Amino acid sequence: MKITKELRIFLFALTLTAKRKTSYFIFLILTILVFLISAATFITESIKKELFITHEELPDIVIQKVIGGRQQYVPYSYVDKILDIPGLKDITPRVWGYYYFDYASVNFSIVGVDPLEPMYKKSLEDAFANIDIGKLTETEDWMILGYGIAKLFDEIAYRNEAYFRKPDGEYIKFVPYKQLDKKSAIFNNDIVIISKNAARKLLGLEENLYTDIAVNVYNKNEIVTIAAKIRDRLKDVRTITKKDVLNSYQNVFSYKTGFFIALFGILLFTMMVIVIDKLSGLNESEKTEIGVFKTVGWTTFDILKLKLYESFIISFHAFIAGILIAMFYVFTFKAPIFIDMFSGYSSLKMQYNLIFVFNLKIMFFIFISVVPFYVASVLIPSYKIATTDTYEVFR
Amino acid sequence: MKFISPEQIVIYFINFVFIFFLVVALKISYLMIKKFDFSKSTSFQYSLEKRNVLVSTIVSFFIFLKVPLLFYFLFYLDSLAPSIPGAMCAVGVLNSTPYGAYLIIVKVAVLFMLVWWFYINKFDLNTYGFKYTKLKYKFLILISFAIFLEFLLEINLFNNISPEKIVSCCGSVFGKDVKYFSSFLFNLNDNLSLLITVVTFLLLAIFFKTKNYVFYGLASLIFLIVAVYSLIDFFSTYIYELPTHRCPFCILQKDYGYIGYVIYFLLLTGTFYGSSLLVLKNILDNTTKISWARNSFFMIFCYLLIVGFYVVKYYMVNGVWLT
Numbered sequence: 001m002k003i004t005k006e007l008r009i010f011l012f013a014l015t016l017t018a019k020r021k022t023s024y025f026i027f028l029i030l031t032i033l034v035f036l037i038s039a040a041t042f043i044t045e046s047i048k049k050e051l052f053i054t055h056e057e058l059p060d061i062v063i064q065k066v067i068g069g070r071q072q073y074v075p076y077s078y079v080d081k082i083l084d085i086p087g088l089k090d091i092t093p094r095v096w097g098y099y100y101f102d103y104a105s106v107n108f109s110i111v112g113v114d115p116l117e118p119m120y121k122k123s124l125e126d127a128f129a130n131i132d133i134g135k136l137t138e139t140e141d142w143m144i145l146g147y148g149i150a151k152l153f154d155e156i157a158y159r160n161e162a163y164f165r166k167p168d169g170e171y172i173k174f175v176p177y178k179q180l181d182k183k184s185a186i187f188n189n190d191i192v193i194i195s196k197n198a199a200r201k202l203l204g205l206e207e208n209l210y211t212d213i214a215v216n217v218y219n220k221n222e223i224v225t226i227a228a229k230i231r232d233r234l235k236d237v238r239t240i241t242k243k244d245v246l247n248s249y250q251n252v253f254s255y256k257t258g259f260f261i262a263l264f265g266i267l268l269f270t271m272m273v274i275v276i277d278k279l280s281g282l283n284e285s286e287k288t289e290i291g292v293f294k295t296v297g298w299t300t301f302d303i304l305k306l307k308l309y310e311s312f313i314i315s316f317h318a319f320i321a322g323i324l325i326a327m328f329y330v331f332t333f334k335a336p337i338f339i340d341m342f343s344g345y346s347s348l349k350m351q352y353n354l355i356f357v358f359n360l361k362i363m364f365f366i367f368i369s370v371v372p373f374y375v376a377s378v379l380i381p382s383y384k385i386a387t388t389d390t391y392e393v394f395r
Numbered sequence: 396m397k398f399i400s401p402e403q404i405v406i407y408f409i410n411f412v413f414i415f416f417l418v419v420a421l422k423i424s425y426l427m428i429k430k431f432d433f434s435k436s437t438s439f440q441y442s443l444e445k446r447n448v449l450v451s452t453i454v455s456f457f458i459f460l461k462v463p464l465l466f467y468f469l470f471y472l473d474s475l476a477p478s479i480p481g482a483m484c485a486v487g488v489l490n491s492t493p494y495g496a497y498l499i500i501v502k503v504a505v506l507f508m509l510v511w512w513f514y515i516n517k518f519d520l521n522t523y524g525f526k527y528t529k530l531k532y533k534f535l536i537l538i539s540f541a542i543f544l545e546f547l548l549e550i551n552l553f554n555n556i557s558p559e560k561i562v563s564c565c566g567s568v569f570g571k572d573v574k575y576f577s578s579f580l581f582n583l584n585d586n587l588s589l590l591i592t593v594v595t596f597l598l599l600a601i602f603f604k605t606k607n608y609v610f611y612g613l614a615s616l617i618f619l620i621v622a623v624y625s626l627i628d629f630f631s632t633y634i635y636e637l638p639t640h641r642c643p644f645c646i647l648q649k650d651y652g653y654i655g656y657v658i659y660f661l662l663l664t665g666t667f668y669g670s671s672l673l674v675l676k677n678i679l680d681n682t683t684k685i686s687w688a689r690n691s692f693f694m695i696f697c698y699l700l701i702v703g704f705y706v707v708k709y710y711m712v713n714g715v716w717l718t
Contacts, residue, residue: 254400
């Protein structure tokens with residue numbers, strides 16, 4: 001008996017909501033809010049997931065020599081010192097660095113690779129797929145361009161050859177050998193792969209010196225211990241594990257979303273003011289309505305329930321609509337305009353694919369960041385409406 | 396204030412909304428305690444009775460929000476764990492500051508008190524002359540201060556979470572070394588905590604049979620504390636099937652089939668109904684008392700069945716007890 005009464009109030013609220021003009025107005029505001037917050041969350045979660053996929057690529061431990069807070073080049077003797085630590089899978093001294101390209105004001109990642117050595121990354125292996133390695137060993141002026149750089153060089157007509165400046169001011173010529181396709185852009189958008197010797201010249205690295213050392217480990221549970229052992233043997237190094245990198249990425253994106261939410265808070269409180277204002281202004285017909293309810297025997301609590309059901313219906317629909325629109329916007333249209341807020345400004349920055357992510361945690365976050373505020377703003381106006389005196393209305 | 400992540404900002408915003416409503420409720424409570432007089436028939440008295448509707452709506456709003464917010468809070472702390480060295484789940488994060496343990500206790504206490512208030516209000520509205528009005532508004536003032544305290548603790552917790560300091564994970568928090576959380580724990584022997592739990596449950600059964608509801612309520616409050624201890628000390632090791640893993644939070648995670656939500660739901664609602672028999676002993680009528688006692692006993696019994704099931708299952712599969 002009681003359930004049918006509740007249900008009837010609910011159904012009645014449904015018809016009332018569809019009838020009212022204000023409900024459409026509030027629906028619109030709420031949808032926009034839900035859309036904004038869910039678009040931002042979808043973008044960050046998707047980028048985070050992408051980073052999570054790419055971070056599988058990273059070596060387990062990177063060893064950097066640090067003196068006085070500045071990174072130094074690592075001598076080859078360091079490799080010998082850690083060679084006999086048990087559990088190590090491979091140790092690769094790497095030659096790489098950044099090259100500032102004046103013309104477009106961007107940084108390239110210069111990666112020196114000996115095509116005859118095993119690669120330390122799967123994406124590098126892929127870059128060398130379908131290439132005649134024998135040809136590469138003959139010369140030293142070849143280079144393999146990442147997708148973003150290939151596009152840039154195409155624009156400035158560096159098609160058959162490109163010149164890079166060495167630290168001593170002289171220029172060194174490279175011939176593009178291969179361009180990586182767009183699919184690999186998530187890993188190597190801004191990368192220039194050249195031979196190890198050429199990279200030494202370009203980065204001003206002497207023989208026997210390396211940028212850093214990449215270490216892989218057999219048992220992933222041992223990473224932290226092995227990193228500690230390495231620090232124990234090589235006194236002046238810093239070890240960076242895979243997890244450290246992932247954490248710092250996550251913190252950056254949390255920071256960006258946090259910034260967004262702080263702005264979003266202003267919107268939220270504006271919405272509250274608008275909703276309170278809209279709901280408190282009762283027009284004559286609504287007043288009569290409540291008067292009629294009360295005369296036919298509705299209690300204050302019944303009317304309160306009716307009002308809260310109405311707001312629930314509006315917010316539920318707005319919630320669903322907002323999330324759906326945001327999904328289309330982010331995952332189908334790849335979030336134009338919005339994505340720039342989260343991905344930085346450099347033209348050679350990573351191209352994000354925006355992988356589809358959807359889980360309960362995201363839903364929960366969006367729900368918690370909009371619905372309580374809406375319900376809070378509905379509370380006091382509903383109470384005022386519900387306690388309106390019957391005789392005052394009909395007077 | 397230190398901001399770590401977006402979730403935290405949302406939690407602060409919601410707390411501001413709570414505080415706004417608390418201020419409204421406090422003002423009404425003051426008026427109620429000073430001016431409420433059922434025998435008068437002034438328009439002011441009438442408006443006071445109306446305001447009761449507002450306060451009860453606010454309290455229901457709080458209850459409906461606090462429950463998901465508690466889980467949201469734990470979710471959030473869980474997601475923070477990777478950025479704090481040593482922490483592997485929410486416990487590590489809570490334990491990284493001195494405030495975490497108190498915060499969880501205050502959060503559960505606030506939830507209990509809010510629901511008690513809700514029921515006092517419900518029964519008050521059914522009495523002639525609203526007998527318990529002054530009592531319930533005094534109680535509401537107490538609740539508001541508890542919520543303020545919760546907010547302060549929350550701010551302190553977030554401000555003290557530091558990504559540099561190394562904390563311990565749940566395995567060691569509830570193990571041997573004493574720090575923050577574990578300072579609440581007496582060094583109970585595994586089997587002793589189990590024994591106390593069973594004894595308390597037997598007491599509950601006796602009081603339930605003899606319909607001694609005041610003592611039943613007292614016993615269920617004790618049972619809540621004892622059950623949490625034994626969950627940490629004894630039962631959780633069987634759920635994780637690992638003698639060193641003692642943690643009341645990890646059971647909430649996916650690896651254990653989210654069984655923790657069922658366990659905590661049964662334990663908290665069961666002891667809530669039970670303890671209401673003590674706290675609301677003058678307010679509840681007899682039929683409600685009987686049905687609540689039945690609910691409470693049933694839920695506590697189910698709780699013991701579930702946690703006991705894990706122990707028996709472990710013994711059936713492995714043929715040994717964990718010690």
